[in-house]
Amino acid sequence: MSDGPLDGLLVVAVEQAVAAPLATARMVDAGARVIKVERPDGDFARGYDRAVRGDSSYFAWANAGKESIALDLRSPDDAAVLERLVGAADVVVQNLAPGALSRLGFGGDRLRAEYPRLITCDVSGYGESAELAGKKAYDLLVQAESGMVAVSGGPGELGRIGISICDIGTGVTAYTAVLEALIARATTGRGTGLKVSLFDVAAEWMTVPYAQHVHGGQTPTRVGLRHPSIAPYGAYETSDGALTLISVQNEREWVRLCTEALDRPDLAVDERFVTNTERVRHRHDLEVELGTVIGGLDSPTFRGRLDDAGIAFGAVSSLDDLANHPSLRTRTIETGGGSAADLPAHPVRRIDAGVPPTRRVPTLDEHGAAIRAEFAG
Helix, strand or coil: CCCCCCCCCEEEEECCCCHHHHHHHHHHHCCCEEEEEECCCCCHHHHCCCCECCECHHHHHHHCCCEEEECCCCCHHHHHHHHHHHHHCCEEEECCCCCHHHHCCCCHHHHHHHCCCCEEEEEECCCCCCCCCCCCCCHHHHHHHCCCHHHCEECCEECCCCCCHHHHHHHHHHHHHHHHHHHHHHHHCCCCEEEEEHHHHHHHHCHHHHHHHHCCCCCCCCCCCECCCCCCEEEEECCCCCEEEEECCCHHHHHHHHHHHCCCHHHHHCCCCCCHHHHHHCHHHHHHHHHHHHCCCCHHHHHHHHHHHCCEEEECCCHHHHHCCCCCCEEEEECCCCCEEEEECCCCCCCCCCCCCCEECCCCCCCHHHHHHHCCC
16 A cells, blocks of 8 residues: 555456556556456466466566456355455456356446445456457557558568557556546546447547548558658667667758758758658658768767757667667566566656555465455455
């Protein structure tokens, strides 16, 4: 327990995998007490890998600081334990298979009728679509179904976004929705039901390519480390083999890039390149010109010129580069086996808070006996 903004709130999480656990992990970091209800054989995300000193990387990230209780909800005794937990809870989050919790008697409508102050949040794959409501959904499947894969990768190959972006986006969206519901409850005294799906989140994030295709008549293509509608905005190789990604956002920056960073003022007034629209239209010619100049510079020289010219740029980093990046903040967690491990820190820093506490990754049913005793009725 901490003195965070959600201090004193009880969250019951009947959850698995990544999306819902990440939402409730944010609640832990905000001070809530989160009781994670697992099947007797545990959240299957525990077995994804053993990368964090024996714990799964996904599980360690999304579950440190929670309490674990294993319940067989087909057992009347265990179902009664969950009922008592729900009766004391402020928030219930669940992402079991579609309809599974309702069939076990714990659907959101029934719970809110029984406990009017309760906030329920159901996380699903495809939301309210009757055709797909029962379809299993995992991150890469939703990346594919939502069109994300169609606009990712290089010109010759489809590409998965390299992280579980749909799970992560859904978890953060669900967390935001719960916070809004808590604010509303403070005014009305009543809880509410929330539904968030991976597909809805992915589709909303696809608004720009969707609008370009449906309303603009121009379907974005896969362009690898380039931007489909801004140029130059992409990665360029210098003479030492390093990749530097540059981003030009307006014509003033284009002129500075040409005159100050590349020493090619003629490119700034070339009619093929004078506006972003023209640069995109003549992208091939643009890339040839830029590649010739940049390829003759080493990366320290090129990046120094970009810095001096005020042009936005970034190194195309490896994971080793990330691990040693000067901007990287980390926090220490304790694994289920008792080892310490550093992971990237929570992205929000509360300036009035001290050093965040070290969270521990729970072993399966680690808190089961204590929770059963506490909620014995």
